[in-house]
Amino acid sequence: MKAKQDIIGTVLFTQKEITKRAKEIGEQINKDYKGEEVVLIGTLKGAIMWMADIMKEIKLDTKVDFVAASSYGSATTSSGVVKITKDIGMNLFDKNIIIIEDIVDTGITLKYLKEYISARNPKTIKICTLLDKPARRKAEVVADYIGFEVEDLFVVGYGLDYDQKYRNLPYISYLEG
Numbered sequence: 001m002k003a004k005q006d007i008i009g010t011v012l013f014t015q016k017e018i019t020k021r022a023k024e025i026g027e028q029i030n031k032d033y034k035g036e037e038v039v040l041i042g043t044l045k046g047a048i049m050w051m052a053d054i055m056k057e058i059k060l061d062t063k064v065d066f067v068a069a070s071s072y073g074s075a076t077t078s079s080g081v082v083k084i085t086k087d088i089g090m091n092l093f094d095k096n097i098i099i100i101e102d103i104v105d106t107g108i109t110l111k112y113l114k115e116y117i118s119a120r121n122p123k124t125i126k127i128c129t130l131l132d133k134p135a136r137r138k139a140e141v142v143a144d145y146i147g148f149e150v151e152d153l154f155v156v157g158y159g160l161d162y163d164q165k166y167r168n169l170p171y172i173s174y175l176e177g
């Protein structure tokens, strides 16, 4: 029997468009935190490419860490129960935290993560997301830096997966369905 094939749609954002946007956001971050140190916390695994783009543009004193959070549910929808599967190793007390996220969809993961980090008493917390999908928002959470807004599509590529595949695509597309 022939294996079922995922069908990838057209390219939504090219690598060139994404890196250009990362440069703009990086410049904004440099202005906003002038003279300060920042701690970038990337969310695994989806934010890896966006994290790499953003960190290259930051000219401030910068520290980097990662966190992994998973929300239970089916592959393409979030259920609302969030669990930290890889914790942050760094001391966050009195630090300027910028969470580097792949996509804000329902907002449930990010809301949880923001509260989780807040409990460690940082100086400030901001959110920098590659994609924002406001159509499906359930939790009240607003990103401070947004790469691009997307419609209600299941996007893949540039770090974002479907069943752990497609993270390596050097552009953002979506699954037809």
Ligand code: 5GP
Binding pocket: 046, 071, 078, 102, 103, 104, 105, 106, 107, 108, 109, 110, 153, 154, 155, 156, 160, 161, 162
């Ligand atoms: P939330 O619904 O909690 O805002 O999103 C949680 C996580 O679900 C995101 O960080 C991302 O990993 C995943 N996710 C949400 N929407 C999409 C999407 O359109 N495509 C992919 N590949 N993952 C998504």
